[in-house]
Amino acid sequence: MLNEKTVSHSVECGDCPIRHRAVCARCESDELERLEEIKYYRSFEAGQTVIWSGDRMDFVGSVVTGIATLTQTMEDGRTQMVGLLLPSDFVGRPGREGSAYDVVATTDLVMCCFRKKPFEALMERTPHIAHRLLEMTLDELDAAREWMLVLGRKTAREKIASLLTIIARRDASLKLQTPKGSMVFDLPLTREAMADYLGLTLETVSRQISALKRDGVISLQGKRHVTVPDFGRLLEEAGDDSDGGMLA
Amino acid sequence: MLNEKTVSHSVECGDCPIRHRAVCARCESDELERLEEIKYYRSFEAGQTVIWSGDRMDFVGSVVTGIATLTQTMEDGRTQMVGLLLPSDFVGRPGREGSAYDVVATTDLVMCCFRKKPFEALMERTPHIAHRLLEMTLDELDAAREWMLVLGRKTAREKIASLLTIIARRDASLKLQTPKGSMVFDLPLTREAMADYLGLTLETVSRQISALKRDGVISLQGKRHVTVPDFGRLLEEAGDDSDGGMLA
Protein backbone atom coordinates (compact mmCIF):
# COMPACT_ATOMS: atom_id res chain seq x y z
CA MET A 1 0.00 0.00 0.00
CA LEU A 2 2.74 2.40 0.96
CA ASN A 3 4.72 1.18 -1.98
CA GLU A 4 1.83 1.71 -4.33
CA LYS A 5 1.47 5.33 -3.20
CA THR A 6 5.16 6.00 -3.60
CA VAL A 7 5.03 4.76 -7.15
CA SER A 8 1.82 6.44 -8.16
CA HIS A 9 3.05 9.85 -7.00
CA SER A 10 5.44 11.14 -9.59
CA VAL A 11 7.45 14.30 -9.19
CA GLU A 12 4.68 16.18 -10.92
CA CYS A 13 2.40 17.11 -8.08
CA GLY A 14 -1.13 15.91 -8.61
CA ASP A 15 -2.74 17.29 -11.73
CA CYS A 16 -0.19 19.96 -12.63
CA PRO A 17 1.06 19.52 -16.20
CA ILE A 18 4.46 20.80 -15.09
CA ARG A 19 7.17 19.55 -12.87
CA HIS A 20 7.26 21.83 -9.85
CA ARG A 21 10.84 22.91 -9.49
CA ALA A 22 10.33 23.35 -5.75
CA VAL A 23 9.83 19.62 -5.53
CA CYS A 24 12.83 17.44 -6.01
CA ALA A 25 13.14 13.94 -7.38
CA ARG A 26 13.91 12.66 -3.90
CA CYS A 27 10.68 13.94 -2.41
CA GLU A 28 8.45 11.17 -1.20
CA SER A 29 4.77 10.53 -1.20
CA ASP A 30 3.87 11.98 2.17
CA GLU A 31 5.63 15.25 1.36
CA LEU A 32 3.83 15.46 -1.93
CA GLU A 33 0.54 14.73 -0.22
CA ARG A 34 1.07 17.58 2.19
CA LEU A 35 1.75 19.84 -0.76
CA GLU A 36 -1.52 18.70 -2.36
CA GLU A 37 -3.37 19.74 0.78
CA ILE A 38 -2.23 23.37 0.66
CA LYS A 39 -2.27 23.98 -3.04
CA TYR A 40 -4.73 25.89 -5.21
CA TYR A 41 -4.81 27.41 -8.68
CA ARG A 42 -5.09 31.03 -9.75
CA SER A 43 -5.71 32.34 -13.25
CA PHE A 44 -4.83 35.75 -14.62
CA GLU A 45 -5.54 37.49 -17.90
CA ALA A 46 -2.81 38.98 -20.05
CA GLY A 47 -1.81 42.33 -18.63
CA GLN A 48 -3.16 41.65 -15.17
CA THR A 49 -0.95 42.28 -12.16
CA VAL A 50 -0.43 39.24 -9.97
CA ILE A 51 1.00 41.24 -7.09
CA TRP A 52 2.37 44.74 -6.56
CA SER A 53 5.79 45.46 -5.18
CA GLY A 54 5.57 45.86 -1.41
CA ASP A 55 2.26 44.06 -1.09
CA ARG A 56 1.89 41.30 1.39
CA MET A 57 2.38 37.98 -0.39
CA ASP A 58 0.77 35.02 1.31
CA PHE A 59 1.65 32.35 -1.22
CA VAL A 60 4.49 30.82 -3.16
CA GLY A 61 4.06 28.80 -6.30
CA SER A 62 4.97 27.88 -9.84
CA VAL A 63 3.88 29.08 -13.24
CA VAL A 64 1.83 26.34 -14.90
CA THR A 65 1.06 27.98 -18.23
CA GLY A 66 1.76 31.45 -19.61
CA ILE A 67 4.42 34.04 -18.93
CA ALA A 68 4.88 36.48 -16.09
CA THR A 69 7.51 39.12 -15.47
CA LEU A 70 9.14 40.64 -12.41
CA THR A 71 9.63 44.38 -12.80
CA GLN A 72 10.92 47.33 -10.83
CA THR A 73 9.74 50.86 -11.55
CA MET A 74 11.21 54.23 -10.59
CA GLU A 75 8.96 57.14 -9.59
CA ASP A 76 9.43 58.77 -12.98
CA GLY A 77 8.22 55.65 -14.76
CA ARG A 78 11.47 54.09 -15.94
CA THR A 79 11.02 50.36 -15.60
CA GLN A 80 13.42 47.45 -15.55
CA MET A 81 12.39 43.87 -15.82
CA VAL A 82 14.43 41.79 -13.39
CA GLY A 83 13.03 38.37 -14.09
CA LEU A 84 11.09 36.39 -16.65
CA LEU A 85 8.87 33.59 -15.38
CA LEU A 86 8.18 30.72 -17.72
CA PRO A 87 6.22 27.53 -16.98
CA SER A 88 7.69 25.59 -14.02
CA ASP A 89 9.47 28.70 -12.68
CA PHE A 90 9.02 29.41 -9.02
CA VAL A 91 7.65 32.63 -7.54
CA GLY A 92 7.89 33.67 -3.96
CA ARG A 93 10.27 34.38 -1.17
CA PRO A 94 9.98 31.92 1.67
CA GLY A 95 10.65 33.75 4.90
CA ARG A 96 9.89 37.17 3.46
CA GLU A 97 6.78 39.22 4.13
CA GLY A 98 6.05 41.04 0.91
CA SER A 99 6.90 41.01 -2.75
CA ALA A 100 9.97 42.99 -3.77
CA TYR A 101 8.75 43.43 -7.35
CA ASP A 102 5.67 43.86 -9.43
CA VAL A 103 4.66 40.51 -10.86
CA VAL A 104 2.69 40.94 -14.08
CA ALA A 105 1.09 38.39 -16.38
CA THR A 106 2.18 39.17 -19.95
CA THR A 107 0.05 36.40 -21.39
CA ASP A 108 -2.90 34.56 -19.91
CA LEU A 109 -1.42 32.86 -16.89
CA VAL A 110 -2.18 29.95 -14.61
CA MET A 111 -0.28 29.54 -11.40
CA CYS A 112 -0.22 26.68 -8.95
CA CYS A 113 0.10 28.25 -5.52
CA PHE A 114 0.85 26.94 -2.07
CA ARG A 115 -0.26 28.86 0.98
CA LYS A 116 2.91 30.35 2.39
CA LYS A 117 2.68 29.59 6.10
CA PRO A 118 2.06 25.85 5.67
CA PHE A 119 4.61 25.71 2.87
CA GLU A 120 7.22 27.21 5.18
CA ALA A 121 6.23 24.77 7.88
CA LEU A 122 6.64 21.90 5.42
CA MET A 123 10.03 23.29 4.47
CA GLU A 124 11.10 23.27 8.13
CA ARG A 125 10.26 19.60 8.37
CA THR A 126 11.55 18.61 4.96
CA PRO A 127 15.24 19.16 4.23
CA HIS A 128 14.75 18.02 0.62
CA ILE A 129 12.48 20.92 -0.11
CA ALA A 130 14.63 23.46 1.73
CA HIS A 131 17.61 22.25 -0.29
CA ARG A 132 15.74 22.39 -3.53
CA LEU A 133 14.78 25.97 -2.76
CA LEU A 134 18.40 26.92 -2.12
CA GLU A 135 19.35 25.32 -5.44
CA MET A 136 16.69 27.29 -7.24
CA THR A 137 17.64 30.55 -5.58
CA LEU A 138 21.27 30.00 -6.55
CA ASP A 139 20.13 29.39 -10.13
CA GLU A 140 18.17 32.63 -10.12
CA LEU A 141 21.16 34.45 -8.69
CA ASP A 142 23.37 33.13 -11.49
CA ALA A 143 20.79 34.20 -14.05
CA ALA A 144 20.53 37.68 -12.51
CA ARG A 145 24.30 38.11 -12.55
CA GLU A 146 24.55 36.84 -16.10
CA TRP A 147 21.98 39.48 -16.97
CA MET A 148 24.06 42.17 -15.25
CA LEU A 149 26.75 41.51 -17.84
CA VAL A 150 24.17 41.85 -20.60
CA LEU A 151 22.82 45.11 -19.21
CA GLY A 152 26.15 46.65 -18.34
CA ARG A 153 28.41 45.71 -21.21
CA LYS A 154 26.61 44.42 -24.28
CA THR A 155 25.54 46.37 -27.35
CA ALA A 156 21.91 46.60 -28.40
CA ARG A 157 22.40 43.89 -31.03
CA GLU A 158 24.10 41.58 -28.54
CA LYS A 159 21.35 42.24 -26.03
CA ILE A 160 18.63 41.19 -28.47
CA ALA A 161 20.59 38.09 -29.47
CA SER A 162 21.12 37.23 -25.79
CA LEU A 163 17.40 37.46 -25.09
CA LEU A 164 16.59 35.31 -28.10
CA THR A 165 19.01 32.60 -26.96
CA ILE A 166 17.41 32.56 -23.52
CA ILE A 167 13.90 32.26 -24.89
CA ALA A 168 14.97 29.67 -27.45
CA ARG A 169 16.64 27.53 -24.81
CA ARG A 170 13.60 27.59 -22.57
CA ASP A 171 10.92 27.22 -25.20
CA ALA A 172 9.30 23.82 -24.92
CA SER A 173 7.95 23.66 -28.46
CA LEU A 174 11.33 23.14 -30.06
CA LYS A 175 12.62 20.02 -28.42
CA LEU A 176 11.49 17.90 -31.34
CA GLN A 177 11.59 19.55 -34.69
CA THR A 178 15.11 20.93 -35.07
CA PRO A 179 16.76 19.92 -38.32
CA LYS A 180 20.30 20.29 -36.93
CA GLY A 181 21.03 23.58 -35.16
CA SER A 182 17.89 25.36 -36.27
CA MET A 183 15.17 26.48 -33.90
CA VAL A 184 11.63 27.76 -34.05
CA PHE A 185 9.78 29.52 -31.27
CA ASP A 186 7.36 32.31 -30.42
CA LEU A 187 8.35 35.55 -28.76
CA PRO A 188 6.27 35.72 -25.59
CA LEU A 189 6.92 39.46 -25.15
CA THR A 190 5.99 42.72 -26.85
CA ARG A 191 8.78 44.93 -28.17
CA GLU A 192 8.23 47.18 -25.19
CA ALA A 193 8.58 44.31 -22.69
CA MET A 194 11.77 43.22 -24.44
CA ALA A 195 13.04 46.78 -24.17
CA ASP A 196 12.29 46.81 -20.43
CA TYR A 197 14.19 43.58 -20.01
CA LEU A 198 17.18 44.78 -22.01
CA GLY A 199 17.46 48.37 -20.81
CA LEU A 200 16.64 49.72 -24.29
CA THR A 201 13.79 51.59 -25.98
CA LEU A 202 11.20 49.75 -28.01
CA GLU A 203 12.36 51.54 -31.17
CA THR A 204 15.89 50.22 -30.72
CA VAL A 205 14.54 46.71 -30.12
CA SER A 206 12.54 46.91 -33.34
CA ARG A 207 15.48 48.23 -35.35
CA GLN A 208 17.87 45.57 -34.07
CA ILE A 209 15.40 42.78 -34.78
CA SER A 210 15.06 44.14 -38.30
CA ALA A 211 18.84 44.19 -38.62
CA LEU A 212 19.21 40.58 -37.45
CA LYS A 213 16.52 39.64 -39.94
CA ARG A 214 18.24 41.56 -42.76
CA ASP A 215 21.53 39.80 -41.90
CA GLY A 216 19.92 36.35 -41.98
CA VAL A 217 20.54 35.55 -38.32
CA ILE A 218 16.81 35.07 -37.77
CA SER A 219 13.66 35.18 -39.84
CA LEU A 220 10.17 36.16 -38.77
CA GLN A 221 6.77 34.81 -39.70
CA GLY A 222 4.43 37.53 -38.50
CA LYS A 223 5.67 39.67 -35.62
CA ARG A 224 6.25 36.99 -33.07
CA HIS A 225 7.14 33.68 -34.70
CA VAL A 226 10.90 33.33 -34.97
CA THR A 227 13.06 30.92 -36.93
CA VAL A 228 16.74 30.64 -36.11
CA PRO A 229 18.49 28.76 -38.94
CA ASP A 230 21.81 28.50 -37.09
CA PHE A 231 21.79 28.66 -33.32
CA GLY A 232 25.58 28.81 -33.15
CA ARG A 233 25.48 31.98 -35.22
CA LEU A 234 22.96 33.50 -32.80
CA LEU A 235 25.23 32.66 -29.88
CA GLU A 236 28.10 34.44 -31.61
CA GLU A 237 25.89 37.47 -32.10
CA ALA A 238 25.10 37.36 -28.39
CA GLY A 239 28.81 37.62 -27.62
CA ASP A 240 28.37 34.41 -25.71
CA ASP A 241 31.10 31.78 -25.81
CA SER A 242 29.28 29.18 -23.75
CA ASP A 243 26.55 27.26 -25.50
CA GLY A 244 24.64 26.45 -22.33
CA GLY A 245 24.65 22.80 -23.22
CA MET A 246 22.47 23.16 -26.32
CA LEU A 247 25.09 22.29 -28.89
CA ALA A 248 28.11 20.01 -29.23
CA MET B 1 28.50 22.96 31.69
CA LEU B 2 26.29 22.86 28.64
CA ASN B 3 24.87 26.17 29.66
CA GLU B 4 28.31 27.67 30.12
CA LYS B 5 29.33 26.62 26.61
CA THR B 6 26.17 28.03 25.11
CA VAL B 7 26.82 31.35 26.74
CA SER B 8 30.52 31.56 26.07
CA HIS B 9 30.05 30.96 22.35
CA SER B 10 28.69 34.12 20.85
CA VAL B 11 27.52 34.36 17.29
CA GLU B 12 30.97 35.55 16.34
CA CYS B 13 32.76 32.32 15.60
CA GLY B 14 35.94 31.95 17.60
CA ASP B 15 38.45 34.69 16.99
CA CYS B 16 36.89 36.28 13.89
CA PRO B 17 36.37 40.00 14.38
CA ILE B 18 33.26 39.75 12.24
CA ARG B 19 29.88 38.16 12.58
CA HIS B 20 29.71 35.35 10.05
CA ARG B 21 26.51 35.90 8.17
CA ALA B 22 26.31 32.17 7.48
CA VAL B 23 25.82 31.66 11.18
CA CYS B 24 22.53 32.73 12.66
CA ALA B 25 21.70 34.00 16.10
CA ARG B 26 19.95 30.72 16.90
CA CYS B 27 22.98 28.55 16.25
CA GLU B 28 24.13 26.74 19.32
CA SER B 29 27.45 25.80 20.77
CA ASP B 30 27.91 22.40 19.22
CA GLU B 31 27.19 23.74 15.75
CA LEU B 32 29.68 26.53 16.26
CA GLU B 33 32.24 24.09 17.57
CA ARG B 34 31.93 21.98 14.45
CA LEU B 35 32.47 25.12 12.38
CA GLU B 36 35.62 25.86 14.37
CA GLU B 37 36.96 22.43 13.46
CA ILE B 38 36.78 22.98 9.71
CA LYS B 39 37.78 26.59 9.48
CA TYR B 40 41.02 28.20 8.38
CA TYR B 41 42.23 31.60 7.27
CA ARG B 42 43.59 32.75 3.93
CA SER B 43 45.26 36.06 3.15
CA PHE B 44 45.55 37.76 -0.21
CA GLU B 45 47.35 40.85 -1.43
CA ALA B 46 45.61 43.65 -3.26
CA GLY B 47 45.14 42.65 -6.88
CA GLN B 48 45.50 38.94 -6.27
CA THR B 49 42.90 36.58 -7.67
CA VAL B 50 41.20 34.43 -5.04
CA ILE B 51 39.69 32.09 -7.60
CA TRP B 52 39.12 32.03 -11.33
CA SER B 53 35.76 31.53 -12.93
CA GLY B 54 35.22 27.83 -13.65
CA ASP B 55 37.86 26.66 -11.22
CA ARG B 56 37.03 24.04 -8.70
CA MET B 57 36.15 25.73 -5.41
CA ASP B 58 36.60 23.56 -2.36
CA PHE B 59 35.68 26.09 0.30
CA VAL B 60 33.06 28.58 1.34
CA GLY B 61 33.66 31.46 3.71
CA SER B 62 33.36 35.05 4.75
CA VAL B 63 35.40 38.15 4.17
CA VAL B 64 37.05 39.15 7.45
CA THR B 65 38.91 42.28 6.37
CA GLY B 66 39.38 43.95 2.99
CA ILE B 67 37.35 44.03 -0.18
CA ALA B 68 36.86 41.49 -2.93
CA THR B 69 34.85 41.62 -6.13
CA LEU B 70 33.01 39.11 -8.27
CA THR B 71 33.52 39.78 -11.97
CA GLN B 72 32.56 38.31 -15.31
CA THR B 73 34.69 38.90 -18.39
CA MET B 74 33.88 38.45 -22.08
CA GLU B 75 36.46 37.08 -24.51
CA ASP B 76 37.16 40.55 -25.87
CA GLY B 77 37.95 41.87 -22.40
CA ARG B 78 34.74 43.68 -21.52
CA THR B 79 34.29 43.25 -17.79
CA GLN B 80 31.27 43.49 -15.53
CA MET B 81 31.46 43.34 -11.78
CA VAL B 82 28.49 41.35 -10.46
CA GLY B 83 29.15 41.56 -6.76
CA LEU B 84 31.08 43.51 -4.17
CA LEU B 85 32.24 41.61 -1.09
CA LEU B 86 32.70 43.60 2.09
CA PRO B 87 33.63 42.27 5.53
CA SER B 88 31.12 39.65 6.77
CA ASP B 89 29.91 38.89 3.24
CA PHE B 90 29.71 35.26 2.27
CA VAL B 91 31.46 33.66 -0.69
CA GLY B 92 30.69 30.29 -2.09
CA ARG B 93 28.00 28.15 -3.59
CA PRO B 94 27.06 25.23 -1.43
CA GLY B 95 26.15 22.33 -3.66
CA ARG B 96 28.02 23.69 -6.69
CA GLU B 97 31.30 22.41 -8.04
CA GLY B 98 33.11 25.47 -9.31
CA SER B 99 33.12 29.21 -9.09
CA ALA B 100 30.91 31.01 -11.61
CA TYR B 101 32.94 34.23 -11.40
CA ASP B 102 36.42 35.54 -10.93
CA VAL B 103 36.88 36.54 -7.31
CA VAL B 104 39.55 39.23 -6.97
CA ALA B 105 40.96 40.97 -3.91
CA THR B 106 40.91 44.73 -4.57
CA THR B 107 42.59 45.51 -1.26
CA ASP B 108 44.59 43.29 1.03
CA LEU B 109 42.14 40.64 2.06
CA VAL B 110 41.65 38.09 4.82
CA MET B 111 39.04 35.41 4.46
CA CYS B 112 37.75 32.93 6.97
CA CYS B 113 37.09 29.74 5.03
CA PHE B 114 35.32 26.49 5.80
CA ARG B 115 36.17 23.36 3.88
CA LYS B 116 33.24 22.80 1.61
CA LYS B 117 32.47 19.10 2.01
CA PRO B 118 32.26 19.20 5.81
CA PHE B 119 30.41 22.51 5.65
CA GLU B 120 27.81 20.94 3.39
CA ALA B 121 27.58 17.97 5.71
CA LEU B 122 27.04 20.32 8.64
CA MET B 123 24.38 22.10 6.63
CA GLU B 124 22.58 18.80 6.06
CA ARG B 125 22.43 18.19 9.77
CA THR B 126 21.71 21.76 10.81
CA PRO B 127 18.51 23.36 9.52
CA HIS B 128 19.49 26.69 11.10
CA ILE B 129 22.50 27.01 8.86
CA ALA B 130 20.66 25.87 5.74
CA HIS B 131 17.99 28.44 6.45
CA ARG B 132 20.49 31.18 7.06
CA LEU B 133 22.08 30.36 3.71
CA LEU B 134 18.74 30.63 1.94
CA GLU B 135 18.17 34.00 3.62
CA MET B 136 21.56 35.23 2.45
CA THR B 137 21.06 33.99 -1.07
CA LEU B 138 17.70 35.77 -1.24
CA ASP B 139 19.44 38.95 -0.02
CA GLU B 140 22.05 38.61 -2.73
CA LEU B 141 19.34 38.02 -5.30
CA ASP B 142 17.56 41.20 -4.22
CA ALA B 143 20.82 43.12 -4.43
CA ALA B 144 21.56 41.74 -7.89
CA ARG B 145 18.09 42.69 -9.15
CA GLU B 146 18.34 46.14 -7.61
CA TRP B 147 21.58 46.50 -9.50
CA MET B 148 19.89 45.44 -12.74
CA LEU B 149 17.74 48.57 -12.44
CA VAL B 150 20.88 50.66 -11.93
CA LEU B 151 22.62 49.12 -14.95
CA GLY B 152 19.63 49.14 -17.25
CA ARG B 153 17.90 52.41 -16.54
CA LYS B 154 19.98 54.90 -14.59
CA THR B 155 22.12 57.74 -15.96
CA ALA B 156 25.85 57.92 -15.26
CA ARG B 157 25.31 60.46 -12.48
CA GLU B 158 22.61 58.34 -10.87
CA LYS B 159 24.82 55.27 -11.15
CA ILE B 160 27.67 56.97 -9.29
CA ALA B 161 25.31 58.25 -6.61
CA SER B 162 23.80 54.76 -6.26
CA LEU B 163 27.23 53.22 -5.75
CA LEU B 164 28.14 55.85 -3.17
CA THR B 165 24.96 55.19 -1.18
CA ILE B 166 25.71 51.48 -1.13
CA ILE B 167 29.26 51.97 0.06
CA ALA B 168 28.20 54.58 2.59
CA ARG B 169 25.53 52.31 4.03
CA ARG B 170 27.93 49.42 4.43
CA ASP B 171 30.97 51.35 5.65
CA ALA B 172 31.62 50.56 9.27
CA SER B 173 33.60 53.70 10.08
CA LEU B 174 30.62 55.99 9.95
CA LYS B 175 28.29 54.56 12.54
CA LEU B 176 29.52 57.06 15.14
CA GLN B 177 30.57 60.41 13.88
CA THR B 178 27.69 61.67 11.78
CA PRO B 179 26.58 65.17 12.71
CA LYS B 180 23.03 64.67 11.44
CA GLY B 181 22.69 63.25 7.97
CA SER B 182 26.34 63.64 7.03
CA MET B 183 28.65 60.75 6.27
CA VAL B 184 32.36 60.14 5.84
CA PHE B 185 33.92 57.08 4.25
CA ASP B 186 36.68 55.82 2.00
CA LEU B 187 36.15 54.57 -1.52
CA PRO B 188 37.47 51.02 -1.57
CA LEU B 189 37.63 50.90 -5.37
CA THR B 190 39.65 52.48 -8.15
CA ARG B 191 37.83 54.52 -10.77
CA GLU B 192 38.24 51.60 -13.13
CA ALA B 193 36.66 49.12 -10.69
CA MET B 194 33.77 51.53 -10.17
CA ALA B 195 33.35 51.72 -13.93
CA ASP B 196 33.26 47.94 -14.15
CA TYR B 197 30.61 47.82 -11.47
CA LEU B 198 28.49 50.51 -13.11
CA GLY B 199 28.82 49.58 -16.77
CA LEU B 200 30.67 52.82 -17.57
CA THR B 201 34.16 53.88 -18.58
CA LEU B 202 36.63 55.16 -16.02
CA GLU B 203 36.63 58.59 -17.67
CA THR B 204 32.90 58.93 -17.21
CA VAL B 205 33.22 57.88 -13.59
CA SER B 206 35.86 60.51 -13.02
CA ARG B 207 33.82 63.21 -14.72
CA GLN B 208 30.66 62.43 -12.79
CA ILE B 209 32.50 62.39 -9.48
CA SER B 210 33.91 65.80 -10.37
CA ALA B 211 30.40 66.99 -11.22
CA LEU B 212 28.95 65.76 -7.91
CA LYS B 213 31.83 67.53 -6.14
CA ARG B 214 31.24 70.75 -8.09
CA ASP B 215 27.53 70.61 -7.21
CA GLY B 216 28.24 70.15 -3.51
CA VAL B 217 26.68 66.69 -3.25
CA ILE B 218 29.97 65.27 -2.00
CA SER B 219 33.43 66.58 -1.21
CA LEU B 220 36.73 64.76 -1.50
CA GLN B 221 39.85 64.82 0.64
CA GLY B 222 42.43 63.21 -1.60
CA LYS B 223 41.17 60.82 -4.24
CA ARG B 224 39.42 58.34 -2.02
CA HIS B 225 38.14 59.99 1.16
CA VAL B 226 34.55 61.11 0.68
CA THR B 227 32.36 63.41 2.76
CA VAL B 228 28.62 63.44 2.12
CA PRO B 229 27.16 66.51 3.84
CA ASP B 230 23.55 65.49 3.19
CA PHE B 231 22.78 61.82 2.64
CA GLY B 232 19.19 62.57 1.66
CA ARG B 233 20.49 64.70 -1.20
CA LEU B 234 22.71 61.84 -2.34
CA LEU B 235 19.72 59.49 -2.33
CA GLU B 236 17.80 61.95 -4.52
CA GLU B 237 20.73 62.04 -6.92
CA ALA B 238 20.64 58.23 -7.00
CA GLY B 239 17.01 58.39 -8.14
CA ASP B 240 16.26 56.27 -5.12
CA ASP B 241 13.09 56.86 -3.15
CA SER B 242 13.71 54.32 -0.43
CA ASP B 243 16.24 55.27 2.22
CA GLY B 244 17.15 51.70 3.06
CA GLY B 245 16.50 52.35 6.72
CA MET B 246 19.32 54.85 7.17
CA LEU B 247 17.14 57.92 7.71
CA ALA B 248 13.91 58.76 9.51
Added chain:
DNA sequence: AAAATTCTTTGACCCAGATCAAGTGCGCGA
Protein backbone atom coordinates in the same frame (compact mmCIF):
# COMPACT_ATOMS: atom_id res chain seq x y z
C1' DA C 1 -17.21 46.35 -42.85
C1' DA C 2 -15.67 50.56 -40.91
C1' DA C 3 -13.45 52.61 -37.03
C1' DA C 4 -10.70 52.64 -33.13
C1' DT C 5 -6.94 50.83 -30.53
C1' DT C 6 -2.73 48.65 -29.94
C1' DC C 7 1.64 46.97 -31.62
C1' DT C 8 5.31 47.62 -34.74
C1' DT C 9 8.37 49.73 -38.14
C1' DT C 10 11.03 53.35 -40.09
C1' DG C 11 12.98 58.02 -40.62
C1' DA C 12 15.37 62.32 -38.98
C1' DC C 13 17.80 64.33 -35.55
C1' DC C 14 20.14 64.77 -31.05
C1' DC C 15 22.78 63.89 -26.96
C1' DA C 16 24.94 61.11 -23.08
C1' DG C 17 28.56 58.67 -22.72
C1' DA C 18 32.49 56.34 -25.35
C1' DT C 19 36.85 57.01 -27.40
C1' DC C 20 41.17 59.08 -28.15
C1' DA C 21 44.62 62.00 -26.32
C1' DA C 22 47.11 64.95 -23.29
C1' DG C 23 48.16 66.26 -18.99
C1' DT C 24 48.44 66.31 -13.44
C1' DG C 25 49.75 64.78 -9.07
C1' DC C 26 51.04 61.62 -5.76
C1' DG C 27 53.75 57.72 -3.80
C1' DC C 28 57.68 54.99 -3.91
C1' DG C 29 62.09 53.01 -4.88
C1' DA C 30 66.90 54.19 -6.16
Added chain:
DNA sequence: TCGCGCACTTGATCTGGGTCAAAGAATTTT
Protein backbone atom coordinates in the same frame (compact mmCIF):
# COMPACT_ATOMS: atom_id res chain seq x y z
C1' DT D 1 66.13 64.33 -4.48
C1' DC D 2 65.02 62.65 -8.62
C1' DG D 3 62.27 60.20 -11.74
C1' DC D 4 59.35 56.57 -12.80
C1' DG D 5 54.72 54.57 -12.64
C1' DC D 6 50.24 54.47 -11.56
C1' DA D 7 45.77 56.48 -10.59
C1' DC D 8 43.28 60.12 -11.85
C1' DT D 9 41.56 64.36 -14.41
C1' DT D 10 40.29 67.02 -18.28
C1' DG D 11 39.63 68.20 -23.16
C1' DA D 12 38.13 67.27 -28.03
C1' DT D 13 35.62 64.54 -30.90
C1' DC D 14 32.69 60.68 -32.30
C1' DT D 15 28.76 57.53 -32.22
C1' DG D 16 25.24 54.17 -30.48
C1' DG D 17 21.15 54.48 -28.95
C1' DG D 18 17.54 57.80 -27.36
C1' DT D 19 13.86 61.01 -28.70
C1' DC D 20 10.38 62.74 -31.53
C1' DA D 21 7.37 62.00 -35.32
C1' DA D 22 4.81 59.61 -38.77
C1' DA D 23 3.02 55.89 -40.84
C1' DG D 24 1.96 50.93 -41.54
C1' DA D 25 -0.06 46.26 -39.80
C1' DA D 26 -2.98 43.57 -36.57
C1' DT D 27 -6.59 43.08 -33.57
C1' DT D 28 -10.73 44.48 -31.33
C1' DT D 29 -14.91 47.25 -31.06
C1' DT D 30 -19.01 49.10 -32.96
